[in-house]
Amino acid sequence: MNFFERQAQARRNTTRLVVLFALAVVGIVVAVDLGVLLVFGSDPALLAVSTLLALGVIGIGSMYRTASLSGGGDSVALQMGGVPVPEDTTDVQLRRLRNVVEEMSIASGVPVPRVYVLEHEPGINAFAAGYSPSDAVIAVTRGALDRLNRDELQGVIAHEYSHILNGDMRLNIRLVGVLFGILMLGLIGRKILQHGAAVRGRNAMPLLVAALLALVVGYVGLFFGRMIKAGVSRSREVLADASAVQFTRQTTGLAGALKKIAGLHDGSRLTARAEAEEVSHMLFGDGTGLSGLFATHPPILERIRALEPGFRPEGLEQLKAQWLARPPNGLEEDLRLGLAAPADHGPLPAHGADIDLTPPMVSAQVADPDEEDYRRADAIVAGLPGQLRAMASLREGAMPLLLGLLLAPDDEVADLQRSEIVARLGVGVAAEARRLRDGPLASLHPMLRLPLASLAFPTLRLRPRPELATFLDTVHAVVHADGRVSLFEYCLGRLLEVQLREALDPSRYARFGRRKPGNVRQEFATLLAVVAQAGHPRDPDAARRAYLAGMQRVLPRDHLPYAPPAEGVLALDAVWEPLDALDPLAKQVAVEAITDAISHDGKVTVAEAELLRTICGVFHCPLPPMLEHA
Structure with missing residues (x-):
């Protein structure tokens, strides 16, 4: 499938999600009504009230959770405990991560996403979140930064870019909101039982029975939620692995990352189990340990063998023993394998060259x-003048830089544009944009403007x-x-x-x-x-x-x-x-x-x-x- 067919498939998956959600809601309401029927008898009015209450709780829960994620990918990353990676970071590991992400964005033609690190997660994992490429974030665990070499990190990031490009992120973030509503009854029942000891008197028993019923129904919701996530997620993970290999044109990086997940004690599990359960369908690797019908990812050995058909479990045992004695260090492997050496960049084509x-x-x-x-x-990044790259990463430099790209070469038109900038952003921004237009931007290769x-x-x-x-108003006016x-x-x-x-x-x-x-x-x-x-x-x-x-x-x-x-x-x-x-x-x-x-x-x-x-x-x-x- 090409991009357009995958987008059409993503739209069909959205429709499928709505149908599965409706079936899950019906199942939960039936379970609630059966419980009311068994405990309180066949009172039509009570059954109607229980049905409306169940629907109301599910609907309100889904709307609340969806609204809490209206900020897009940043909302998900922050709720998972992500720490933003500064654009101008000098930390070696973070700089390596940013370089990989920036090169991936330029190669695929999408805006560079925000980058986060889950600092307290020793396992190897990552996720992409957002409604569209414009609000996407990439988050990786500290374990991924510490344990993966550059090729392996590149394979993981390429896997996540597949989710950005295929429209998977949009479905994933909606899935979080929808499934929260399904789980709401169980969460309410658990909270009431936890604090039920404080309830005394004749009215305590009906309340505790209702809480127990809600808890039981919550497990029905949990069952449906996990089934929906597994059904939506598993096939897309296989496609994302294949896309990552096509992107990087080598299997060793992605396969190496999967081997380290399978061979290291921390694997890909997340320590924040409640959050991991909620976003398990977004993750690069299994973050919860669920298997069988509820598994959101194919078995790890199956994923490795898809990349390296000759790989055997015995090889994994050898790696486990090796890493138990000396855990892998990504930066050391970069140096040993020559991955940290500068690449040999080819020249950009001439301005007037035909394609x-x-x-x-x-x-x-x-x-x-x-x-x-x-x-x-890689060649495009190397061709960008250092001064302009520095401006792009500075909080005060991005606006004049982008406005400088829009200024007309004709001075008469540029004077009109300058007036619009001064009126909205001030003389300083206008002067800096003009200086950049007349200086480093004047000779900028056409292929370097969008990057x-x-x-x-x-x-x-x-x-x-x-x-x-x-x-935005200034851009429109210019x-x-x-x-x-x-x-x-x-x-x-x-x-x-x-x-x-x-x-x-x-x-x-x-x-x-x-x-x-x-x-x-x-x-x-x-x-x-x-x-x-x-x-x-x-x-x-x-x-x-x-x-x-x-x-x-x-x-x-x-x-x-x-x-x-x-x-x-x-x-x-x-x-x-x-x-x-x-x-x-x-x-x-x-x-x-x-x-x-x-x-x-x-x-x-x-x-x-x-x-x-x-x-x-x-x-x-x-x-x-x-x-x-x-």
Whole structure:
């Protein structure tokens, strides 16, 4: 399956979750009514009250827990005891972790997530959480940092990125909220029994009987909850392992991490058992020790053998004995294996180099990075000027850096943009943005602009919400300063807006679209006309051919004439929301249509490829850098 098919599958899984939840609720209500029937007799009024109470408790519990997670991935990480990893950390282990995460993000085309460490967890585990890539977090245990070498850590992080790219996170976080409601009756019963000794008198017995009944029904809810998690999670873990291998193009790292989980005493278990139970379906490894029908992960040996078919249990026993005598140390292994040595980075392609690509090739690569993309990401990170990388990690540097990327090369337009920045953020930010535009950003390679914005994103998210709202308003004003903005600058500004708005209110924007191309004909015509005109500003005939090539791909039976809007790129303000609401498989056709319009003349420059990546980012279809060798 490609990205679009996996997104469609994730949407079906969401529907499946709703059905399973409804069946679980029915089972719990029936259990409550049977208990009331056995204890209090067949009183219809009492049965009706018990049914309504059960439904009310489940509904309120689910809504409460879901609301508590409205902050997205950060909420989950903090509730698990996660400690944020600073963007400018100098700690060797934390820097290694951040480097791996940043390279993965650049290779896959998604914003760099927030990174957390579960400091008090000696086991080897990790999870990704959030509603969308814009609010995603990656959390790893202290045991993973201490015990895994760089290749193994890379394999674990690649596994978690699979969950980010496949839409699994959205389902996982909703699953936490839904299942809490199922468990609410049991939690209430347990609390009443714990404090029941303080209850005296004639009214104590009915209360304790009701609490005991709730506790018994709670075990019914626990059974259903564990079954739902196991059914939803197990197959996705197998897919995530396979995706991680495709991403890193080597099995030794991921297999090595799994072997250490199987061979070390702490394994992947979490010491915070209650929290581990709640998020067990999110974890890289089994965090609770459940097996059989309730297991959220395939058996560890089965996962290892899928990566190394010749591996035998005897080999694991040898590793256990070796690690019992001397536990593994990840940093020492890096040095011994040469993993800490700097990589040999190849040069970035020339600005005007042509890239060979086709629409099916592009749609196949959306959110499906491989080892070559990871190598390119390594080269891109190495190509970023040190001054700009430092600015991206500084709290006071991210805003002027991103605004500097949006400033027009024309000084007259830049003066208008400066006025908008001064009015909202002050003279200092405006001056620094202009200095960066005229200095290190002036010669920045086109392939480095999106990665630089991605690196600045987690730093920007640390700012208070009012400041981010002001920054969003500033970005919009800068992009629209005079209505004569290039398509790339416009799309980059739009991408920043989309990602920041989703990070500010993640649960609001978590959705799968359902529209079909036939319902957004005019929006497609507008987008393709703007793309075609931007690619051929002085050749209307070539622009018309590019437009028709894209329309033929997405709406072959419709005949909408080429009519570039008078307002130019600003006409796109009205098309993003309807087009982003397309069904996942319809989005695949949309991406291919845009690619057809850009590549109709058989040539795609590096700058055009970066424009394509930016548009795909606005559509939530992350595209790795450098689609093919130039």
